[in-house]
Amino acid sequence: MSIDFEIPAEAKAIREKVRKWVQEECIPAEKELDTKPLDEVLGRLRKKARAQGLWCPFIPKEYGGMGLGPLANALVQMELGESSLGALSMNTQGPDDASMLTLLAHGTEHQKEKFLKPLLNGEKRVCFSMTEKASGADATGMQTTAAKDGNENYILNGEKWFSSSASVADIAIVMAKTDPDAPRRKQFSTFIVELPNPGYQIKRNVKNMAIEGPHYDKLSGGHSEIIIKDLKVPADNLLGGEGNGFDMGQHRLAYGRLRHGMHNIAKAQRALDMATARVTQRSTFGTLLADRQAVQFMLADCASELYIARLMLLHIAYKAEKGMDLRQENSIAKIFLAHMVHKVVDTAIQLHGALGYSQDMPLARWYTQIRSQRLVDGPDEVHKWTIGRNVIKAYRKHGTTASAAGGDLL
DSSP: OOOOOOOOHHHHHHHHHHHHHIIIIIHHHHGGGGTSOHHHHHHHHHHHHHHTTOSOTTSOGGGTSOOOOHHHHHHHHHHHTTSTTHHHHTTOOTTHHHHHHHHHHHOOHHHIIIIIHHHHTTSOOEEEEOOOTTTTTOGGGOOOEEEEETTTEEEEEEEEEEEETGGGOSEEEEEEESOTTSOGGGSEEEEEEESSBTTEEEEEEOOOSSOOOTTHHHHHOOEEEEEEEEEEEEGGGEESOTTOHHHHHHHHHHHHHHHHHHHHHHHHHHHHHHHHHHHTTOEETTEEGGGOHHHHHHHHHHHHHHHHHHHHHHHHHHHHHTTOOOHHHHHHHHHHHHHHHHHHHHHHHHHHTHHHHSTTSSHHHHHHHHGGGGTTTSOHHHHHHHHHHHHHHHHHHHSSSGGGTTGGGO
16 A cells, blocks of 8 residues: 555646646736736636636535635645736635635525625625734734624624735624623624725724735735724624634634645745746856856755645645644644745845845745735744644653654654
């Protein structure tokens, strides 16, 4: 018996189709954004993508998607991340993607018809408002409240911080405290809010270190500070029942972490390709850069990181296909992939020299954007804390840490 790394033929075929789509359509279209409106460029891409059956990869076919499982979707996302237009062109961009999955799994038929359907059709965008200044990485510390107003409505009050894509969203998924006396993880509920709404006000889009090119908000998801004041939400817009907000949020974030990792692999691969093209074309002091051992070592380190990253995601996709618990591996991969993409892009900048540092290339922009990967969907330190506790639990239970360190591979 052998371990089988053979990818099913149908998954290979869709990966090749998406790879061709990104290389021949999305990357060339990026240059058009300098002179044309995003809606025009994206609208043309989306129309063409849908005609080719490239739409909402992870959404079941009966809802208009491609119906891909975890492995095939991972392969697709690892291609889409090479272009800033890749995910958007197929309506699989974050943070919309994870919210679509949440609505699909927990929404009522009314909610699916009214809110999910336009999201799946690419007619609307959605943001997720959970994080707050007061609590940061501790979602159970959020202070936004939701109180029943008779039986018809909930009234929400509080604030939200770094709500990605809120400035371009038509719908907000908002988490708030409904029962302060319940067990800690059962205190919170999730609400669907139609935007614009006078009770949900964007105080500002928070400026950060990322270089903001044209169409930054729509392409990368600007990050907003939100004031929620006397926000009236119909009881019909309660998503998943009272007290289930935290668990739904964590499930949603789990997919977001994986999607970031998949796109990080794609971006790192493109950066390594660019770096290698550069060193095979440029000479210094009479010697081709590609022939210098120090340069070869730099490329070798990047290739090794990408190899490890791909194996991690393929293993996680396998566990997802089998319905297995992948929380430990997800946290490990989330940290590794965030550092991996930073290392590879940083190396690509170094090998391009001043050109890489300039904004004539996309590398400097990527570098400033990917720093967020070590913070979003849980900072490194929180995931390391969880991973370390699981290592100790495994040892106490089994007398070995193997099960918390990929031991089920053996």
